[in-house]
Amino acid sequence: MDRKITIKELKKFEKQYHKNPTNKIIENVITRVGIDEACFNHETLIETKIYLI
Numbered sequence: 001m002d003r004k005i006t007i008k009e010l011k012k013f014e015k016q017y018h019k020n021p022t023n024k025i026i027e028n029v030i031t032r033v034g035i036d037e038a039c040f041n042h043e044t045l046i047e048t049k050i051y052l053i
Helices: 007-019 022-032 033-038 043-050
Strands: none
Touching: 007 022, 022 033
16 A cells, blocks of 8 residues: 555645635634634534533
């Protein structure tokens, strides 16, 4: 299992990535606040607090 990704494949992935405008929004959020903050799930926090009461 020593397969390498080719330049052609990388260009294809990049093209597909840029077709979706949501990716730019996500990219900006992660750049601005960091991956941990961007992935934080507020619904889980609310559910956890309900169970703690």
